[in-house]
Amino acid sequence: MALLEIQGLTKKFGGLTAVNNFDMVVEKGEIAGLIGPNGAGKTTVFNTISGIFKPSSGKVLFKGQDITGFSPHNVVRMGLVRTFQITTVFSDLSVLENIRLGSHLLAKLSFWDDLLTTPYQRRKEKELFAKAATLAEFLGLGDKTNELAKNLSHGHQRALEFAIALASDPEMVLLDEPVAGMSSEETQEMMRIIRATRDRGVTVLLVEHDMKMVMNICTNLYVLNFGNKLAEGNPQQICANESVISAYLGSEYKPKC
């Protein structure tokens, strides 16, 4: 079943066409990849899906519903979350509070619930902080729950970002360069976590430059170049695709597939 569908997506910034007539389908349960050189328009696609930009034309469908132009908090409401290319966490809050905020939509607390500390509020806070602690553990942050996010190392901040995204119990996550700046151990760990996330029923679409990781983990790939779709297919097909090789992978890559 197609969970995320993009039809004819075009985004122009004045005279610059960042994304041109892009089509993509991500099936439920997949780990799909969106790759291409820098400036190809990958993050713009993400930004259009998550509601930061409204597309110049085209549609975004999630679970069969048209979410084109939805503001970010409404996209998250549908069950679709994303992470950012530049590490984005709530720097002045602790790890636990960060993840707890990720569960914002699960709390459904009213103003009066908070003001009067109703039993419902107390129960929900306890429940969601416990959930946050579990997610922290899952992402390797179990011993740092009270640490302020800004004091974490880059790798841990990346992990925290992912924890925040998972905290809303999403159906799908868009990961923008999840292993950027990570060592190979950290990358292996992140891959393990991404697979575990998929196994728990969350569909993944990621943007990455680490080809070893991408070819290893993705079931389906889309290649963007200068805003246009260059190719789509499974890793073997993409690896062997001549235009992808010349535009992005490089001719030394073919034997590595």
Next chain:
Amino acid sequence: MKSLKFLLFSALVILLFLIPVFVDNLYWISVFTKWWIYILLTVSFWLIMSTGQVNLAHAGFAAIGGYISGALVQSYGWNSWAALPVGVLTAGLIALVLGYITLRITGIYFIIMSVALAGFIQTIFGIWDHPFGGLVGLQSLPHPDAFLGINLSSRPALYYLILICMLLVVILVYRIYYSSMGRIFRGINSSDRLAEHVGIDIMKYKVMVFVIGCLCAGLGGVLFTYYTSTIVPTSFTLTQSTYYIVYCAVGGLLVFPGPIIGTLVLCYISELIKAYAEYQNIIFSVLLIAAMLLFKGGLYGLYQRFINWISHVTKRNETPVKSI
């Protein structure tokens, strides 16, 4: 730990209530009354600022509360207890309308909007002779009418009325800041982009906190008219709003006692240097810069660091980071 805090707070409140009993000096009772108004205004300003919005029109909203209720009483003969809610709600309504229109703009633009608004409010109340008294403002405003039979015309009575209002606002702000709402505000302040991507409707929360803060400011303005019996266009200026920033910064920006401590300390200093009032702005500016550069976290931060140092020195294991 929680019951200790509650006990301390109760003890403090009892102390505050006993001040007029032990302090005979009407002048000082007046000064304290003024300080309670400032605390009310500063903590409500601080609450709005917790989302990253610096409301330099905060004093202006106090002016709205004071002018509307004052005009209703003086020019239209209203009972002060009917005029008070109207003054407060007018401030809130204006905040609601303006909030929805302008809060789509984030970051530094909010502060610019508030500067423009502050100037606008100050000017507009100076234009009409009726009912706002033009440039002369409203003079000889009466004492608040009796409340449930209690006469409110004496200085001590006003002290108690204003103290109670201040405590209500302080408790309200405390409850909000340390709830999941406060966490949402701090999240919005940290990264509003991320906040909207965890499903937080940032517009809703920014407008909400702006309205709550401005309602409190309106109340502060009404209480001000009870305290001074006058209100003029220059009572609540942009400069006044900048004082709230200084109080918060000097006291400590990120924890609750901060704005209260800062207000008390700086109001006391202001009282001490009354004879040299022209130097107040210079002294405040120096203290603000010192707070930003030297003692980050304000006076309360210094106190916390001192406590940490003591427990470190006595080799007790305490985690300095409090999770809220």
